[in-house]
Amino acid sequence: MHYQLYYWPMIQGRGEYVRLALEDAGAEYTDVARGKGGTGAMMKIMDAHKGTPPFAPPFLKAGLLVIGQTANILLYLGARHGLAPKAEGGKLWVHELQLTIADLVLEIHDTHHPLGPSLYYEDQKAPAKKRTEEFWKSRVPKYLGYFEDLVRANGGGFVTGRRLTYADLSLFQIVEGLRYAFPKRMAAFEKKVPRLIALRDRVAERPNIKTYLASERRIPFNEEGIFRRYKALDL
Amino acid sequence: MHYQLYYWPMIQGRGEYVRLALEDAGAEYTDVARGKGGTGAMMKIMDAHKGTPPFAPPFLKAGLLVIGQTANILLYLGARHGLAPKAEGGKLWVHELQLTIADLVLEIHDTHHPLGPSLYYEDQKAPAKKRTEEFWKSRVPKYLGYFEDLVRANGGGFVTGRRLTYADLSLFQIVEGLRYAFPKRMAAFEKKVPRLIALRDRVAERPNIKTYLASERRIPFNEEGIFRRYKALDL
Structure with missing residues (x-):
């Protein structure tokens, strides 16, 4: 199809x-x-x-x-496309992880838009700073720690074990995005989630992903998306 | 089971x-x-x-x-439990609606917690006021208008047509919650979504739901949940 x-x-x-x-x-x-x-x-x-x-x-x-x-x-x-288990339990588990990633994505968006998606960042700089502080203090450790624990517990290199699922592809994107938006904060944080970083590397090495990332189909990160690099938020 | x-x-x-x-x-x-x-x-x-x-x-x-x-x-x-169609297309459609409701629920939570879930409301009253203003100005009309349009378009009384799904039960809860948290704002808004209100009434009349709502199993709304009644946010 x-x-x-x-x-x-x-x-x-x-x-x-x-x-x-x-x-x-x-x-x-x-x-x-x-x-x-x-x-x-x-x-x-x-x-x-x-x-x-x-x-x-x-x-x-x-x-x-x-x-x-x-x-x-x-x-x-x-x-x-073989990006999730066929059995019901495994299918629901991968979907559950994806929904948790979706919650994280919303919280990432809120770091620069705490007063809502309809206003500009420029109109909410001070609350954005506070929300970002809170995000890195308690939410990033909670979310990424959760995924790190899962990779460690199952010992398979991917979040649900030995086989890659679409949730792993999304976790790759989360790491890439946090690196783009918050280079300093993320550099300091990465040592706390070594298995998640290794997972990110494993995804980046997949032939189709490698080709995609090098192509024009991959739009560069920018300040209109979810992950935005604002100096004031990366102190 | x-x-x-x-x-x-x-x-x-x-x-x-x-x-x-x-x-x-x-x-x-x-x-x-x-x-x-x-x-x-x-x-x-x-x-x-x-x-x-x-x-x-x-x-x-x-x-x-x-x-x-x-x-x-x-x-x-x-x-x-017969709360969604069995065919793949219908199943995905109801789930899609539920995920949109989940996004709305997160935005409702953000009205009193714009600076993040880890801080108290009392520490974010001013941004909460701004976010709530924005929420009622642009987000409520967008979300509830979307569901209102769906009920009207399919003409069946429920959001996907003639048969109730779990998405209708969730929409009932959204209406109830907004009425609780923002009695004045919601009273003024309801005339814009008459079909959604009728849907709410239809759900409330279902025998099992009626029994449940009158029972002790239904926990009353309070200021620890998603929907919180703060006078300052309902002007």
Whole structure:
């Protein structure tokens, strides 16, 4: 099946977790909004008053299905491309991990947008500083410590054991993003999560991921996405 | 199957979406942490270094499975108790809606905790006021308008059509919670989402839900949960 991915064309954002899965799987897909007229086509699907209009990008067209919500898309792709176990228990476990990653992503977004997604960062610099402080003091250790413990407990190199799942691809993106947005803080923190860093390296070495990261399909990090580098927040 | 639900015993919180599904389905379950020694048992499962330790409550024990993340638990229950379609497309669609509701729940929590979950409300009153303003100005209309449009478009009385799903039970809880936390703002807003309010009424009239709401199993709203009534935020 040839998929159509719909996501904002200028950022990695939440679409990147889907892109990484599609790329690692070697799936055929079109990143629609990066092509001519694609953003308009995307808005049209969201504004549709029939079918299953998604609340927001990313969403994936897979044949007749229109699937929204990042973790939901990965649930669908995981079953089809060997990126998650087939048995119910394992499938639910990987999805649970992905939903915890989604919560973390929202908290990362809140570091620069504590007063909400509708205002500019420039209008919330002081609260952003406080929220970021709190984020690194208690939330990063809690989240990344949780994943570090899982990798250690199962001893397999990936978060659920010996086999890579889409949750590992997303954890790769979390490490990359934190390195981009908070280079100083992350450099100081990494020694606390050595297994997660090793997992990140293992993902980066996968042939399809390596090719993808070196391609133009990988949009560079920037200050419109989830992970933003603001000097004032990386002290 | 007799389920064990694990969640903080003094609040509705995220556990409530699971409770509503279990109650509507007439499923047998124990709300473990509300019994003697239950909170300790809950912490023990989360601290376990083997199996599938959840990041946070709620989680559900179903036979040998331990399932965490609210939407993931509902995905599991929906398939077993007629609270979601069996076909893949319908199943993914209901789950997608639930994940959008989960995003909304996080934004609701952020209205009183914009600087993060680790600080007290009392330490973030001014940013909470700003975030709440923004929330009611742009986010509530966007989220509730989306669900209102869906109910109207499919004409069936529930969010996906004629049959109730767990997403409808969660939307009931959203309306109840917003009424509790922001009585003035919500009273003024409700006329914009009449179908969603009618959906709420339809859920409230279901025999199992009616019995549940009148029972001691329904924990009253309070200022420790997701929906908190702070006068300063309801102007």
